[in-house]
Amino acid sequence: MLGEGILKGLAETARNFAGSFVSKERLTTVQYPEERAPAIEASRVFPFLVYDGPEWEAGLRCVACQICEKECPPKCIYIEKSKDKKPDYVGKLQIYPARFDIDVSVCMSCQICVEVCPFEAIKMDTEFELATDDRFGGLLHDRKSLAKSNEYYHTIHPTEAAEVDARLAEEKAKVEEKARAAAAAAAAKAAEAPKSEAPKTGEGTEAQ
C-alpha cells in the first residue's frame, strides 16, 4: 500500500533518534577540543624538516639542494642556501639552508617534496591545528618552526621512521665502509708508495 515505506522509514529514524539518547555507542561524534580521535599513522597534513641529535640547527638533514622548491606544484617553498658548510650525518661537509620557508596558505599537502627529497630531510607532519589569527606572518613557517626532531618523527610515523633510519644507517655504514676501504687502500698505497696523492681519494668519496 502507498505510504508503507514512508512509515517504515519514519520508524527507523525514530529508533535512531531514541537510540542516540540510550546507547552512547551510536554516537560516533568525537567532541573535538576536549576529546581527540586516536592518531592515524598514515595521515599527513603539512611538511616539516627532520633534524638529528639535540641541536636543531646543527642536526638539520636538509642540504638546501632545492629539489623540493623546484618540484613543489604550488611553489610554496622558499630556500636560501648558506654561504658556509656544516657536516651532515655522515660527517661530510654540506651547505645548509639559511632560510627555509613554507607558506601554509599555499601548501596543498601533496607530499611531493617528501617524495623527491634524496636526503630524507622533509617529512609530513600530522599536526593539523595550523590556524592562526596572523594572516601573513603566522601562516609563513620558517626554518625554526619547521624543524622537528627525529624522535618526534618516530612518535608520529613509527613504521616509516624506522624504515628511514634503517636506510640512513645502511647508507652511513656503506659510506663508512667505503671510507674505511679507501683509507685502508690509501694506507696500503702510502705504505707501498709514500708519494701517492692522498687528495684524490678524498675527491673519490666526495663524488658519491
Next chain:
Amino acid sequence: MSPLSGYLLVAALVFAIGLAGALTRRNAILVLIGIELMLNAANLNLIAFWRYGPHPEALTGLMFAVFSIAIAAAEAAVGLGLVISIYRHLKTTDLDEINRMKG
C-alpha cells in the same frame, strides 16, 4: 463630490490607462496586462455601484464582480497560452511584426 463619483473616476482612470497600454505597447503580454487593468476597472465600477446603489442587499453588483474575476482568470490563461503559442511559431511577441494571418 460623493464617494461614489470618486470611485468611478478612479475606475475610469484605470480603464483609460489599461486601454492606453493595450493600444500603445508592442509586446503582446503587455497588451494582455492592459486588458486585465480594464477588466479590473470595470469590477471596481460594479462594486462601487453595488455599495452605493439603492439595493446593496441584492448582491447583484458583487456577484457580477466575482463572476467577472473568475472569467478574467480564464481569459488570462487562454490569452497567455495564445501568446506562447504565437511565440513558438514566430519567435516574437512584438505585435508590429505579427502582421500575417499565415503561420
Next chain:
Amino acid sequence: MTSSFAENLDQIFVLLKHWIVALVPVPLQPLVGAVLSVAAIIVVFATLFAIAVLMERKGLGRMQNRYGPNRVGPLGILQPAADGIKALIKEDVVPYNADHVVHFLAPIVLVVVVFMGYAVLPIGRNMTFVPMDAGLLFYFAMGASAELSVFMAGWSSRNKYSMLGAMRAIAQMISYEIPLLMTSVIVVMMTGSLSLDKIAEVQNQYTWGLPHWFVFTPMGFAAFVMFAIAATAETNRSPFDLPEGESEIIAGYFTEYSGFKFAEFFLGEYVAMLSISGLGATLFLGGWSAPLEVLNVVPSWFWFVVKIMTAMCVFIWMRGTLPRLRQDQLMNFAWKFVLPMTLLDLMVAGLWRFMGEGILRWVVCSAILLAAYVIGGRAGMKREQFGPRSYRYAE
C-alpha cells in the same frame, strides 16, 4: 475558584491587552491595541521560529546519531541567538547585475505576507487578531502572494540557479495550492463557515470526553493527510524541497542572498511552516481546544502552541527520513494522486452530510476512501518508462 482561575489564565493575554489599552487616551486606543497584537504575534512566532530551528538541528542530529549543536550556552540552547547575530553582522552582498529594487523587496514581501497570515488564526479562545468572516480566504490570499516574492527573488538575482529554483518553487506551490484549498473546502462544507474562529469553535465540543475534531471523521482524516502533504509541498519542505535542492541548484531562489536578507528568507520559511501548521491545527485538530474534556483547565493558547510545535516535530521527522523527490514525481503525485483523492474526498463529505447519523455513514465513507486510496496508490506506484528528454521551450 479553580474554574475562574483557569478562565483568567486562559484569557490572560486578552485581559493584559485590555488593561494596557485602557491606560492610553481613547483616540489612541485602537492604534495601541493593533500595535500590541502585532508586536505580540511577531515576538511569539519569532521565538517559536528560534525554538523550531534549534529543535530541527538537534533533532536531525539525533536522527543521524550526532549530537547537534551543543556549544553555545547550556546544551546549545543559545545557538539560534548565535545564528541570528551571525546573520545580522554578515556582509550583505548583492550581485552586480541584480535588479536591486526587486532584489531588496523580495524578502520583505515574503516576511510581510507570511506574518499577515497570522491575522486570522485563532491562537486561543477570543484570541484572533482580526476575526474575519472570510478568514480562510484571506489566509489563502496571503499564501498565494508568497509565490510572487519567490519569483521576485529568483528573477532579480540574474542567476540561472535562482531562476530555476524560483520556477520550480512556483510550479510546485501552484500545483499543491489546489489540494490545499480543496481540503480546506471539506472543512468549510462540514462547518458551513469560512471564518476560522467559527471552525475552531465548532470543534470545541466533546462526546464522552473526546473532542469533535474533524480529523476523527473518515473524510476529515483523509483531508488531513492530503492537507499535510500539500502543506509540506507548499512550504518547500523535505521531501518536496526541490526548489532548494542543493545538489542541483545550490540553494534555489535565495542563492544570491546573504546576511540579513537570507535570514529573512529563512525566517519566512519557518514562520510559514508554523503558520500552515496553525491552519492545519485549526482546520482539523480543533484549533485551541483541548484533546480531552478534562484538560480544558489548561489554557487554550497552550494547546494551540503544543499542536503547532507537534506539527513542526513531524516536519522535522519527515525531513530526517525521506529523500527528495524528482520533479516529474512531484508533479505526477500532485495532479494524479493528491488532487483526485481530494476531489473524491469532497464528494464523500457531501455524502456524509446526506447519510444522516449512524454507523452506516462511517462504514460507507471509510470504505470508499480506503478503496480509492489503495487503488490510487497501486496505480501510482507503477514504474514509468521515460523516453528521450525533449526541450519544449528551449528550441
Next chain:
Amino acid sequence: MPSNPGDVILFVILSALTVAGGLAAVLLRNVVHCALALTGAFIGLALLFLRLDAQFAGFAQILVYVGAVAILVVFAILLTRSSETPATGVFSKTWLAGLVVAAAVFAVLAWAVLQSEPALPHAPGEPQVSVMQIGNALMGQYVLPLEIVAVLLTAAMIGAVIVAMHEKKETAK
C-alpha cells in the same frame, strides 16, 4: 464630502497606489517590472474593494490576480523571453492614435461621471453582507451562472493547455 477626512485620505492613498501601479504597468520598459507593477495595481484595487465592504471580492481578487494571473503573466514573460528589453522602442508604431483614443475615452467617462454627479446617491447604504449570504446567493439565485462559469473555466483550462501544448507534427517538419 460627507465622509470623514480619514476615509478620504485612505481613499486617496489607495487610489494613488492603484493608478501608480497601473501607470507603471503600461509605461515601464522592462516587462517583468510591468508585471510586478500590475500586481501593485491589483493589490490597490483589492484594498479599494475592502473599503467598499466587499470582503469576499477583495480576497478573491488577491487570490486570483496576485496568486494566479500575475504568476501566469510572469511565466508567459519568461517562456517568451520578453524579459530582455528590446533594442527598438517599446511602444507601437501607432502609439499616438492609441493614446488619443484612451485619453478621449477617459475624458468621456469623466465627463459622464461629473455630469451625473447630482443624480448619484449620496447616502451610502450599509450592506452587512456575510460570506454566508454570498454562498447562499451563489447556490440559489446565481446557481446557473455559477455552473456556466465552471464549464467556462474547464473549457478555458483545456483550451489553454491545447493551445500551448507542443505540436508533434511541427517539430517533425
